[in-house]
Amino acid sequence: MELIITEKENAARRIAEILSEGSAQAERKNGVNVYRWGSKRVMGLSGHVVGVDFPPEYSDWRDVEPAELVDADVVKSATQENIVETLRFLARKAEEATIATDYDREGELIGKEAYELIRDETDVPVKRVRFSSITEREVRNAFANPDDLDFDLAAAGEARQIIDLVWGAALTRFLSLSARQLGNDFISVGRVQSPTLKLIVDREREIEAFDPEDYWEIYGDLTKGAESFEAQYFYDDDGTEAERVWDEESAEAAYEAIASTDAATVTSVRRRTRTDDPPEPFNTTAFISAASSLGYSAQRSMSIAEDLYTAGYMTYPRTDNTVYPDDLEPDELLDEFVGDSTFGEHAEMLLEQEEIVPTEGDDETTDHPPIHPTGEIPAPSELGEDEWEVFELVVRRFFATVAEPAKWAHLRVVAEAADHSLKANGKRLVEPGYHEVYPYSSASENFVPAVEEGEELALSDVELQAKQTQPPRRYGQSRLIQKMEELGLGTKATRHNTIEKLYDRGYIENDPPRPTTLATAVVKAAEEFADHVVSDDMTAQLEADMSAIANGEATLDDVTVESREMLEAVFEELASSREEVGEHLQESLKADKRLGPCPDCGDDLLVRRSRQGSYFVGCDGFPECEYTLPLPSTGDPLVIEETCEEHEMNHVKMLAGRDTFVHGCPRCEAEKADETEDEVIGVCPECGEEHDGELAIKRLRSGSRLVGCTRYPDCDYSLPLPRNGDIVVTEARCEEHDLPEIEIHDQAGDGADDVADDRADDEEGDDADDDGPWELGCPICNFEEYQARQRVDDLEDLSGIGGATAEKLADVGVDSVDDLKDVEPGEVAATVQGVTAKQVEEWQETLDGEGEAPAAD
DNA sequence: GCAAGGTC
Numbered sequence: 081m082e083l084i085i086t087e088k089e090n091a092a093r094r095i096a097e098i099l100s101e102g103s104a105q106a107e108r109k110n111g112v113n114v115y116r117w118g119s120k121r122v123m124g125l126s127g128h129v130v131g132v133d134f135p136p137e138y139s140d141w142r143d144v145e146p147a148e149l150v151d152a153d154v155v156k157s158a159t160q161e162n163i164v165e166t167l168r169f170l171a172r173k174a175e176e177a178t179i180a181t182d183y184d185r186e187g188e189l190i191g192k193e194a195y196e197l198i199r200d201e202t203d204v205p206v207k208r209v210r211f212s213s214i215t216e217r218e219v220r221n222a223f224a225n226p227d228d229l230d231f232d233l234a235a236a237g238e239a240r241q242i243i244d245l246v247w248g249a250a251l252t253r254f255l256s257l258s259a260r261q262l263g264n265d266f267i268s269v270g271r272v273q274s275p276t277l278k279l280i281v282d283r284e285r286e287i288e289a290f291d292p293e294d295y296w297e298i299y300g301d302l303t304k305g306a307e308s309f310e311a312q313y314f315y316d317d318d319g320t321e322a323e324r325v326w327d328e329e330s331a332e333a334a335y336e337a338i339a340s341t342d343a344a345t346v347t348s349v350r351r352r353t354r355t356d357d358p359p360e361p362f363n364t365t366a367f368i369s370a371a372s373s374l375g376y377s378a379q380r381s382m383s384i385a386e387d388l389y390t391a392g393y394m395t396y397p398r399t400d401n402t403v404y405p406d407d408l409e410p411d412e413l414l415d416e417f418v419g420d421s422t423f424g425e426h427a428e429m430l431l432e433q434e435e436i437v438p439t440e441g442d443d444e445t446t447d448h449p450p451i452h453p454t455g456e457i458p459a460p461s462e463l464g465e466d467e468w469e470v471f472e473l474v475v476r477r478f479f480a481t482v483a484e485p486a487k488w489a490h491l492r493v494v495a496e497a498a499d500h501s502l503k504a505n506g507k508r509l510v511e512p513g514y515h516e517v518y519p520y521s522s523a524s525e526n527f528v529p530a531v532e533e534g535e536e537l538a539l540s541d542v543e544l545q546a547k548q549t550q551p552p553r554r555y556g557q558s559r560l561i562q563k564m565e566e567l568g569l570g571t572k573a574t575r576h577n578t579i580e581k582l583y584d585r586g587y588i589e590n591d592p593p594r595p596t597t598l599a600t601a602v603v604k605a606a607e608e609f610a611d612h613v614v615s616d617d618m619t620a621q622l623e624a625d626m627s628a629i630a631n632g633e634a635t636l637d638d639v640t641v642e643s644r645e646m647l648e649a650v651f652e653e654l655a656s657s658r659e660e661v662g663e664h665l666q667e668s669l670k671a672d673k674r675l676g677p678c679p680d681c682g683d684d685l686l687v688r689r690s691r692q693g694s695y696f697v698g699c700d701g702f703p704e705c706e707y708t709l710p711l712p713s714t715g716d717p718l719v720i721e722e723t724c725e726e727h728e729m730n731h732v733k734m735l736a737g738r739d740t741f742v743h744g745c746p747r748c749e750a751e752k753a754d755e756t757e758d759e760v761i762g763v764c765p766e767c768g769e770e771h772d773g774e775l776a777i778k779r780l781r782s783g784s785r786l787v788g789c790t791r792y793p794d795c796d797y798s799l800p801l802p803r804n805g806d807i808v809v810t811e812a813r814c815e816e817h818d819l820p821e822i823e824i825h826d827q828a829g830d831g832a833d834d835v836a837d838d839r840a841d842d843e844e845g846d847d848a849d850d851d852g853p854w855e856l857g858c859p860i861c862n863f864e865e866y867q868a869r870q871r872v873d874d875l876e877d878l879s880g881i882g883g884a885t886a887e888k889l890a891d892v893g894v895d896s897v898d899d900l901k902d903v904e905p906g907e908v909a910a911t912v913q914g915v916t917a918k919q920v921e922e923w924q925e926t927l928d929g930e931g932e933a934p935a936a937d
Numbered sequence: 938g939c940a941a942g943g944t945c
Contacts, residue, residue, distance in 0.1 A: 088944060127943025134939090141938070149939090160944095186943060241941075248940030256939080263938075270940045386945075398944090574942060 083174040084122040085167065085194045087181040089113055091214060092124030095180060109169065110162040121170055123182070129160040129167070132195050132241045134249070141262060146254040147651040150644055152240050156193075164197060171201040179229060180222075183210045184447045185626070186571075188230050189237030195229055214445035215407045228561075235636040236626035242636075243622060243643045244271055247284045250647060251610060254654060255602065258662030259669065267602060267665060272570045272576050272620070274606060274614045277562055277587055281595045281603040283555055290551035294323040296331035300502060300542040304497060307529040311495065311502035313338060324547075330823060335544040337498040344497035346535045356486040358514035359521065360402045360441035361450030362477050363570040364556075365565050367397065369472060370520060372558035376466070377591065378576035384470045385451070388463075392456045398573040399448035402441025408449065410436045410482045414851050416455035422472070423457070426517045427477055439481045452478045478516040486513030491528050497539050504528050554592040567616040568623060586672070587716050589735075601668035605661045610650045639879055670700075675719060675746070676729035681705040685729070687717045697746050709746040709784035712803075714739060724748055741803060749783040761809060762819045764789040765798040765860070773797075775819070775859075777807055787859045799859040800866070814858030822862075823853040 084099075086092040089112075096104035096115030104115040104122070115122040117402060120280040134152050136146050160165040171177065177198050179191035193434035195202040195206050207226040211218040248270040256266040298313035313334060314323045325331040360366065364382075371381035385397035404410075414436070417427035430436065441450075454476045460468050491506040506528025509515065531537065554565065561575045570578050582588045587599035595603075606614040625643075628634035654661070675697060683701035695717050697709035711717050715736030722731040724745030732743045743749065756779040764773035766789065773791040780786070785807065788798040801807060812821040856862050868890070892911050894903055 125943090126945070128942090131942095132940095139938080146939095182943090190943065237942085244940045244942085246940090250939085254938045266938070268939070272941065390945080571942070573944080578941085 081171050081172075081173050081175060082120050083177040083198075084120065085177065085179055085181070085191075086122065086124045086134050087187055087190055088126060089124035091180070091911050092122045094214045095219055096120075096122040098214070099223065103727070110166045112163055112166040114166070114170065121174075123163075123166060123170060123192060125163055125167075125190060126160055128190055128193065129158060130156045130197070131159040132156055132238075132245050134245075141253055141257065144253075145255065146250045147648075147655075149246060149250040149253065150647050150651060152246070154245060156196075157892060166200050167194060167197050169202075171198040171904075172205055174198075174202065176204055177206045178223070178226060179206065179208045180211075182447045183212055184445070185233055185237050185630070186448070188233040189241075191229055192231065192234035210446075213405045213407070213449050215405070217407060230630075232632050239626060239629055239636050239639045242640050246640075246644060247271060247613060247618075247647055249819040250651070251613060254651075254658075254750060255605065255661070255665065258658050259665035260662070261665070261669070262289050265321055265586070266924065267598070268581075269602065269606060269610075269613055271618050272564075272574070272611060273581055274382060274603070275567070275569055275616045275619070276560070276578055277582055277595070277599055278603050278607075278614045279560065280555060280582075280588060280593055283552060284595050284600070287551040287554070292548040292550070293326070293680065294328070295326050295547055295549065296328065296335075297323055297325070297545045297547060298331070298335050298338060298542065299545065299565055300338060300344075300497070301540050301717055302502065303538040303540065304359070304494075304529050304531055304535070307527075309504050309506065309528045311493070311504040314501055314503055330543060334500055335542065336537070338502070339542040341498045342539050344495035344502055344539045346493060346495045346531050346533055346537060348492075348494040349531060349533055350490075352492075353488045353510070354488045354490055354839075356488055356515075358439050358480045358483050358485060359477065359518070361404055361452065361481050362474065363400050363402050363441070363443060363450055364398055364410040365561055365575070366402070367451050367474070367477075368561055368576065369558040370477065371470060372909065373520065373748050374469060375392065376470070378557045378647050379580050380466075380563055381470060382576050384467055384674045385474075386444045387467060388471055388474070391452060391458070393458055393471055394453050395451055396448045397451055398818050399445070399450060400443050400572050401445045401448060401450050403444040403450065404440070404452070404481075405437050405449050408438075408452070410438055413453070413455050413478070414482070417457065417475070420457055422460070423475055423479075430479060430482055433482075433484060436482050473520065476518045476520070480514040483514035483517050484511070486515050486523070487511040491530070493528055495537055495539075502539075544575075556592040560593070569616060589720075597668040597671040598665070603663050605664065609654045609657060609661070612650070614645065663762065673719060674730070675732070676723070676727060678705060678707050679727075679747070680707040685709075687711070687719060687732070709750050710780070711746060712743055712782050715741075716744070743783055746783075750781040753779045753781040758790065759809065760790065761787065761859075762817075764791070764795060764797055765817070767791060767795040771795070777801070777809070799863045801859070804853075805854065808853065817858050817860040819858050819860060821858055822856045824856055825853045 084095065086095060092113065092115055093106070096117070099120065099122075100115075100117035104117040104120075106113045108114070108116050112123060114128075132154050134149065136153055138149060138152055179194055181187040181191040181194070191208060198204075198206055206229065208229045209222040209226050211222040246822055248268070251269045252266060255269060256262060259267055261267050269902075277771075300311055300313075300372070301308050302311050312323055314321050315325075315334075316322075325334065337376055361933070362370070367385065368378045371384075372378065376384070381396060385394065388394045389397050411431060414427045417423040418431070420427070451474060453471070458471065463471060487510045489508045489510050491508075492502045493506070495502050506526050508525050508527070509523055509614075512523065515521070557576075557579055560579060564570050564575050564578070569575070579593070582593070582599075586596055587602070588595055603614055612618050625634065625639040629636055629639060665880050670686065670714070675685045675687065678685050678699040678701065679697060681701045681704070683699050683705060685697050685707070686700050688696060688698040694713060695711045697711060699707045701703040711732065712734050715734035718733045718735050719730045720733045720742070723729060724731065727745055728749045729745045729747055731745055734741055734743050758776035758778050760774045760776045762775045764775050767773035771791060771794075773789045773795050775787050776790050778786055778788050784803060785801040786798045787801060789795040792798075801822075806826050808823045808825055809820045810823055813819065814821060892908070893899065894908065
């Protein structure tokens, strides 16, 4: 038997398809697909299936001095047991093996990991094939000309693994121990995350240190006939053209002069045409950046891209490549879109061009093609709204890369008014070119009429505008990813995760991200004692060392030994400063949790966490002072800049992904609950008959509202109510549950007004809601509907089914994962439009794969 | 439980 190993499942399937000419059959082994035909077997790994770590005797943070990690052994162990077992099993039967992992450094290492697992079992020949994209031609060619594994290149990757682990773990443990932050809230540092965090912290330092400067600008309107356009005053500042006037007196003087006249004479007219080239093909960074201008976070756009890739609608989303491979035939791909209701017209238009030559960027790599659509087109209803929007972006970007350049006509007019110069720059899109198919990049025009030199124009509405220089802007997520790419930090597959990690670790908050006090303290401590780990130099040096290993100029040992020595020197420095560093970190941690003064004792109120894991507000004076306030039960609290003046308390935001909301001042919320009386609306369905329990609308001190039994805590029957908006009990009743129907008014309002007042307003018919109230209806019916929706969501999450499809399935009674497992694919396909029996089978297969224990050998 | 890199 001949075994072929790829980096991922998807590649295994496609390679099997190509080499077997479609005859390969899939069979499952330990939940892993193995493709077979004749004597061949192909299996996919899942990236690294083994990982590096320290031996177990180093695992207790408290028992091991962090400095001991500096020269600790690093060992490899399986991280994906079922895949490793399958590989071992197949290796024992193989007479020959071929490694077909990705054609890059990490791919070579993943290949070597597979090689070592095979060597544990057998000494059959192991070959290596390399191809830059999975196309018939390339794959056949590669398999016809096999090579050997490049052990030097793999060793370069191993050096990275060791250095990252040793530096990261040793310093992370040191900081965590010094600040007594063990468990979930440890303080982490690493070669990629820390320099990235420093970028954010440095920018924040610039913003804080920024000293705004006053300047003035002068604008006026020029008019020719009926056409007006805006012009701006400028002057010659040592040979360069300047618009900003830095002292008030000169600004006033220029303004007075210009405003005193009502005419200006055109002294120069310059016309130019500018070619506006279409954008380059998408690599990961450019894609994230474009998606971010549509409002998607880096994490979200990548997750959608992965779904679209898995569904077969677009190519692999993790790529550095900006040059389409030779075998991509743009006209054939465009052909696929002809006739489509959304894209058809544009595809036809592009096909009519004389020549179709795609743009190319500077980065040509060999692992994957630039992101582009596959030609497989989903119906808009098969995708959720967000998925569709991202899919459309990818399609249109591909269209743009094969479209004509746009042409702009620029018109620059200079006019003199009372010896002062005014200028206007007009631009008009003469040939829309790629803008016609790619509406995301700006094509806004600025109108300036055709004027002649010497012509006199009317001047009016002269204005002197006082302005201030602005501090630099915080990096947005996509800008940060661009910056990381420029500095060589992380890879296309990890950059967005790194940013997510900074959020998770409590280092940054909000969007665009702002560093917490803790982050500033960590960066400062690192700058002082381990500058290397917060500098992009560490990555640069590592890259150089890795190249040396790959070229055979250095060995893995040379490089890792030297790196460990450097780290040892860092620890010598650190030893004496442990206490000082720890205290500073602890202070900073507290600063991030501080809300305001305790009303009982004046000490600090802090956000704390109970032993059960729930958050609350407690006094720093505990145990002497026992003052507490509750916080909402959903999400993780974040202290934000806004404050409540009455209580001198910072507001609290609850981070819960898409359900994130601002809780506000915890004291105000608690007081509001104390002042609000329960409003009885009916009989408790649980205990009404037996104990006369009643249902009432309640407001809790944690800010949440619910319909609950008046006999609480003896009866804990409850139904949820929305957090925001005014709850209005209407006259209408639900017959089934004998409860009044409920409406929610003024949802957008921040709820600062008294609920009772608003209700009185509404009853007088003074309903000012823009979209009308939300008719929530009977609270029991509403809750049941909510639960049904929840099941649909679970279905989507667990099976990767698109939102619209999940809804359609729910319509025919398949509204949970278990339901889906038991259905007959053919029947579902017959009743649900747009779903095929094959699709259902695939979903069932994925569901089977989950949670399945690896089979014994 | 630490990193960063694959992949889902």
